[in-house]
Amino acid sequence: xxxxxxxxxxxxxxxxxxxxxxxxxxxxxxxxxxxxxxxxxxxxxxxxxxxxxxxxxxxxxxxxxxxxxxxxxxxxxxxxxxxxxxxxxxxxxxxxxxxxxxxxxxxxxxxxxxxxxxxxxxxxxxxxxxxxxxxxxxxxxxxxxx
Amino acid sequence: xxxxxxxxxxxxxxxxxxxxxxxxxxxxxxxxxxxxxxxxxxxxxxxxxxxxxxxxxxxxxxxxxxxxxxxxxxxxxxxxxxxxxxxxxxxxxxxxxxxxxxxxxxxxxxxxxxxxxxxxxxxxxxxxxxxxxxxxxxxxxxxxxx
DNA sequence: CATGTTGTAACTACAATGGTTACAAGAGGA
DNA sequence: TCCTCTTGTAACCATTGTAGTTACAACATG
Numbered sequence: 001x002x003x004x005x006x007x008x009x010x011x012x013x014x015x016x017x018x019x020x021x022x023x024x025x026x027x028x029x030x031x032x033x034x035x036x037x038x039x040x041x042x043x044x045x046x047x048x049x050x051x052x053x054x055x056x057x058x059x060x061x062x063x064x065x066x067x068x069x070x071x072x073x074x075x076x077x078x079x080x081x082x083x084x085x086x087x088x089x090x091x092x093x094x095x096x097x098x099x100x101x102x103x104x105x106x107x108x109x110x111x112x113x114x115x116x117x118x119x120x121x122x123x124x125x126x127x128x129x130x131x132x133x134x135x136x137x138x139x140x141x142x143x144x145x146x
Numbered sequence: 147x148x149x150x151x152x153x154x155x156x157x158x159x160x161x162x163x164x165x166x167x168x169x170x171x172x173x174x175x176x177x178x179x180x181x182x183x184x185x186x187x188x189x190x191x192x193x194x195x196x197x198x199x200x201x202x203x204x205x206x207x208x209x210x211x212x213x214x215x216x217x218x219x220x221x222x223x224x225x226x227x228x229x230x231x232x233x234x235x236x237x238x239x240x241x242x243x244x245x246x247x248x249x250x251x252x253x254x255x256x257x258x259x260x261x262x263x264x265x266x267x268x269x270x271x272x273x274x275x276x277x278x279x280x281x282x283x284x285x286x287x288x289x290x291x292x
Numbered sequence: 293c294a295t296g297t298t299g300t301a302a303c304t305a306c307a308a309t310g311g312t313t314a315c316a317a318g319a320g321g322a
Numbered sequence: 323t324c325c326t327c328t329t330g331t332a333a334c335c336a337t338t339g340t341a342g343t344t345a346c347a348a349c350a351t352g
Binding site (some may be wrong): 001026027028038039041042045046056057058059060061062 | 326328329330331338339340
Binding site (some may be wrong): 147150151152180203204205231 | 344
């Protein structure tokens, strides 16, 4: 099972808000860029609000960033999107037989190793900031200009 | 969504085969240690067979390792268990709007970063061998002896 | 030949995902 | 004031993966 696309959708949304500061970023408009349903966008934005990354103008609508793009790492977004329950990437099979020497100890042995693997992945995400994404996007956009 | 416990079940099974070389390791017996259904065990063993890590005695039954525990890394087992389709950990949302500058470029930008994160995780798994698991288990078993 | 095991199919229950419709509530403009 | 637009949320749906279960033909060995 892959990590839910909620994460990359969240990154997409935040990058959009950063690059289109002056647009009226409604869920409908954002959904047009992501190519999904406005409600899906609102759900993700709800999580980004909870994380304190964005706000939404009441009534008239439109989301905007409330943090500097340097202050948001991909790991922050990953956590905000809640794509892995409890933050634990690996699922260790539960209730192995405690009367079997292997069953009694396998969990403890695996736990430390798999946590290390998870942290290695998260450390890469921690090193990337929204600012880096936006910069890379701006470069590509510039390069593709006719 | 977490990574399927098929992976840790596979590690459990292989460790069991390594530590209990002389036992008659039927799917029923293994299932007793993992605490699951024999058919679940047979399915995982089927994948481990495909990967060339084990064989099963025809007729009489019982699985056994066909590789040295030093030759099997956790990454090998992870791949054999096929816990993430296509080997790609992150799912990038498909078909963003190519007419939007962000939509047209976000996939390319994310792809390289997320692949890097995935590889960091896999590199940790690659460093651990079944032998290390078995050694750690043996130590814990010894320590817990009354 | 009887026994025990495997491999596989088929079915189930359950959960997460992503999409969709619907609608009350709120803010601002005409 | 009323109309319009947007949001937040609930509810529902189809799809998919997971993990467990039953059932059974095929097969080797004692």
